[in-house]
Amino acid sequence: MNAVNASAVKKVLIVGGGIGGLCAAIALRRKGIAVDLIELKAEWTVYGVGIIQQSNVVREMAKLGVLDGYLDAAYAFEDVAIYGPGGQLLARIPGQRLAGPEYPANVGISRLALHNVLCNTALELGAKVRLGLSVETLTEQADSVSALFTDGSSGDYDLVVGADGLYSKVRSLVFGDKYTPRFTGQAVWRYNFPRAPQIDHLANFQSAEGNAGLVPLAGDLMYLFLTSHEPDNPWMDTATLAEQMRVRLQGFTGLIGELREQITDSAQVVYKPMEVVFVNEPWYRGRVLLIGDAAHATTPHLGQGAGMAIEDAVVLSEELTAGGDIAQQLQRFMARRFERCKYISESSVLAGDKEMAHDREFDRIGLVKQMLARTAEPI
Ligand SMILES: Cc1cc2nc3c(=O)[nH]c(=O)nc-3n(C[C@H](O)[C@H](O)[C@H](O)COP(=O)(O)OP(=O)(O)OC[C@H]3O[C@@H](n4cnc5c(N)ncnc54)[C@H](O)[C@@H]3O)c2cc1C
Numbered sequence: 001m002n003a004v005n006a007s008a009v010k011k012v013l014i015v016g017g018g019i020g021g022l023c024a025a026i027a028l029r030r031k032g033i034a035v036d037l038i039e040l041k042a043e044w045t046v047y048g049v050g051i052i053q054q055s056n057v058v059r060e061m062a063k064l065g066v067l068d069g070y071l072d073a074a075y076a077f078e079d080v081a082i083y084g085p086g087g088q089l090l091a092r093i094p095g096q097r098l099a100g101p102e103y104p105a106n107v108g109i110s111r112l113a114l115h116n117v118l119c120n121t122a123l124e125l126g127a128k129v130r131l132g133l134s135v136e137t138l139t140e141q142a143d144s145v146s147a148l149f150t151d152g153s154s155g156d157y158d159l160v161v162g163a164d165g166l167y168s169k170v171r172s173l174v175f176g177d178k179y180t181p182r183f184t185g186q187a188v189w190r191y192n193f194p195r196a197p198q199i200d201h202l203a204n205f206q207s208a209e210g211n212a213g214l215v216p217l218a219g220d221l222m223y224l225f226l227t228s229h230e231p232d233n234p235w236m237d238t239a240t241l242a243e244q245m246r247v248r249l250q251g252f253t254g255l256i257g258e259l260r261e262q263i264t265d266s267a268q269v270v271y272k273p274m275e276v277v278f279v280n281e282p283w284y285r286g287r288v289l290l291i292g293d294a295a296h297a298t299t300p301h302l303g304q305g306a307g308m309a310i311e312d313a314v315v316l317s318e319e320l321t322a323g324g325d326i327a328q329q330l331q332r333f334m335a336r337r338f339e340r341c342k343y344i345s346e347s348s349v350l351a352g353d354k355e356m357a358h359d360r361e362f363d364r365i366g367l368v369k370q371m372l373a374r375t376a377e378p379i
Contacts, residue, residue: 009033017119055097070107074113075221135148135150135160145288147160184275227352230273277297298344
């Protein structure tokens with residue numbers, strides 16, 4: 001490992017305490033870099049349901065040194081299976097144990113459990129966290145960036161990392177309105193259930209209307225997701241969400257059909273239109289860098305959005321401590337991140353476009369296999 005004081009970067013401001021920001025805080029603190037993290041939400045919570053973390057993410061969690069606590073809070077599984085709308089098996093893709101033979105290939109975890117593991121680790125490692133504020137302005141100085149915060153306070157940093165998600169304030173401070181989120185035409189519906197015993201793997205169910213899936217999150221918990229075509233991004237009456245989700249699941253029989261009838265509580269339905277953005281040039285100017293969804297938010301079709309944010313965090317910490325000046329460090333970061341994230345962003349959007357076009361020729365199984373092979377490659 002590089003000596004800490006070989007780094008030109010000693011103090012970093014992270015804007016945003018989501019998955020990417022927290023992983024960056026952990027990775028940078030482990031390299032001895034001072035971290036201030038600010039989060040807009042005054043109450044640092046995350047919404048329900050869960051998240052799929054595939055083998056490349058498990059590998060990065062090991063590098064972040066959080067694997068044991070993370071696995072305790074998660075449901076570990078091996079394979080990804082793809083079924084037809086009635087449950088007929090189309091493909092079973094074996095998992096790859098990239099973190100080592102003693103660790104699982106894939107993980108399902110509730111967002112809250114993941115947040116707690118990351119948040120506790122970042123705080124234990126000495127990241128200084130402030131809640132309920134944002135950045136007002138960022139001003140480049142000769143060898144630093146001055147941040148003015150919305151509470152009137154200020155600070156000077158060697159690097160500012162914008163990890164503030166799809167509607168990133170940092171992105172707008174750096175790139176103006178050049179990159180704004182775009183609605184893709186689809187939405188995602190999610191609902192928690194007690195885990196069915198046979199859902200000990202990630203189960204994807206394809207139909208002409210959309211893609212449903214079951215993700216194990218804990219011994220007693222799984223969630224169902226559904227993608228649907230929602231032209232013009234309609235306003236949804238939240239009182240009708242359960243009924244609307246059931247309607248959109250009509251094309252499924254078998255287990256998904258059985259579960260459909262148990263979707264009765266609209267308050268438990270998590271509905272989200274899909275919006276994407278991709279910063280199609282280096283994600284930094286001077287000493288201000290974007291990571292995660294702020295730079296490359298995509299659709300959930302390949303279950304890799306958070307994975308890419310986590311990888312960004314680890315690679316950033318490696319490059320900031322690998323010598324050279326800040327310009328060289330950020331160039332090296334981009335060389336390792338840009339094409340990989342662009343591939344995930346574009347492939348995820350493509351999968352959604354093909355669903356909306358009802359393209360039965362589209363080789364989704366081939367795409368998933370290709371994605372797993374590419375993300376298994378070293379970064
Ligand atoms: C329906 C759906 C399902 C998904 N499923 C998966 C999956 O299974 N697997 C996977 O890998 N990915 C998945 N993703 C993608 C994943 O959720 C995102 O890629 C990931 O959360 C990005 O993390 P982030 O930290 O970059 O951004 P965010 O999670 O959006 O975090 C940004 C943080 O910054 C804060 N913030 C915002 N603005 C400011 C500001 N101005 N100042 C300070 N703080 C601010 C926010 O409050 C938030 O805490 C899914 C996404 C969606 C929409």
